[in-house]
Amino acid sequence: MTRFREHGEDEIRQWADQIKNGDNRMIARAISCLESGDSRGEALLEKLYPRTGQAFLVGLTGAPGAGKSTLTDRLITHLRGEGCKVGVLAVDPTSPFTGGAILGDRVRMGRHALDSGVFIRSMGSRGNLGGLARATREAARILDAAGFEVIVIETVGVGQSEVEIMHLADTVALVLTPGSGDAVQVFKAGIMETADLFIVNKAERAGAARLVRDIEEMLSLAKGEGEWIPPIIRTEGKTGRGTDELWGGLQKHRRFLREKGQWEERRRTHLQREVQTIIEETMRAHLLQEMNSPSFRKDLDRMQIRQESPRRVARKWLNRLLGGGEEGGGT
């Protein structure tokens, strides 16, 4: 056992070195480990954690067809021109697929295949949104440790799932398009508060000015004094127009957060949330296992014939789980 373990540690050290050296194939392998729950993934993260926290994590969210990947592509080209390494994690909670081989992504990856300064990967859920958020967060950490300076996290859709995943980005940009009715949806879903930047993409289309006005109106209702006022940036994915302004807006937000002391505060909140999520998920797994025991089945029987109430049974199992071991207890 000891020998195996030492061998394991050697392997992890070697992997970590390769990642630090920016070996994209090893990065891909590490992310696969994290997705599949391979324990080497966790060991690797542990080793790399001290090197993380450097990258700028940008969240890019919006409805399907809003043009997120084209925009990301434009951003990659722009940033590569400045010599900046860029990682992309394309998150699709509705896709059961993992491993970066969705057709569109293959095309994108092909374009940058020879450029080791770009890493693109699709992250699909396997029905478990919590797991997806965790894998994405940890994949971003691998890229961070590998020296990627900007990491774009693309998420599909507008809804709770995105809000969840967006809690790991430093800056969140929301992509809207003219005539899609997105703005109303966004307002309804309470996503306004999550967005640090608004991007009106396909700005060459009719209705762009109207969309900008709608967003401005919403913003005037929502934001208070001295707070960050999300800029509204017009982009044209097709021509690349507006990409400079987009990157400018992202940088401006980062500066704002740093100047106001909100940068570390936001990251602290994210770390706290991350710990909470890991604890709750582990506890839930533990609880579901307990609830499969014959002893719990018996309690279910007793509840069903009204011998014991749900609150009382809950308290009993809670005591068991929390190690107290006391059963029962009065009202």
Added chain:
Amino acid sequence: MTRFREHGEDEIRQWADQIKNGDNRMIARAISCLESGDSRGEALLEKLYPRTGQAFLVGLTGAPGAGKSTLTDRLITHLRGEGCKVGVLAVDPTSPFTGGAILGDRVRMGRHALDSGVFIRSMGSRGNLGGLARATREAARILDAAGFEVIVIETVGVGQSEVEIMHLADTVALVLTPGSGDAVQVFKAGIMETADLFIVNKAERAGAARLVRDIEEMLSLAKGEGEWIPPIIRTEGKTGRGTDELWGGLQKHRRFLREKGQWEERRRTHLQREVQTIIEETMRAHLLQEMNSPSFRKDLDRMQIRQESPRRVARKWLNRLLGGGEEGGGT
């Protein structure tokens, strides 16, 4: 202390007796206790639990304006004609208000004010959906113990919140209206599986036949052999037409569940879910308290300067919470 406690037990016994006797004012007071977290509420539930499990819990859900309360009113009149006691819990997750004094409900309550065989109550959240579901479940139990034979749980809207609350009903009826685009929404949100009955209300309007066809089409895709096929019932809230069929459909579903042995099974699932929810909510409260401690703050500091990883910190606190007390641990 002992004296007080004895006095408390006397009080609870007296309350329980009044509820068993169908004293509506005492029922209202008990529900208020449950909503506000007054410990007498829990004590009372404990005492009444053996008397519960008799009532038929009907969930009625649909978008605002679908005519749920008018339908409920028609159902009340119909059931009162059969000598059946009816309780109504109107759940509105978007309303911060509790206590049954929403204007529309006042009107409804006024109409039945002299009839002790009817009890109507609005349940509003105070920002906490979990709390609302629990309070509603427990309010239904009070009504059950008081001898109400049918309890209608009305919920506003079509979404996750309703699915949550619908997990406490024996039979779920979904109210749709012609021309509202509801059917598509419902299909998207995956609510089809939750509905045991479809009600096409305002069936006098244009588009009713179309809506029925749409639902039929969806149903043909979704349901398997030997399973319950949800009937589609046309109602006209305004005239009361279709109320007989509605009650007939509800009864038919109850019979089906009983004949197939699914009645107890469903209730068992609900009880299990209830226990799980209570445990998870309590654990979360416990966890959030721990995360406010200076000791956790220190761990946050350490994570932020990359001395310790989130997974490691999570494991440490998990061990603490679960009573193990061991800290650290390997990879």
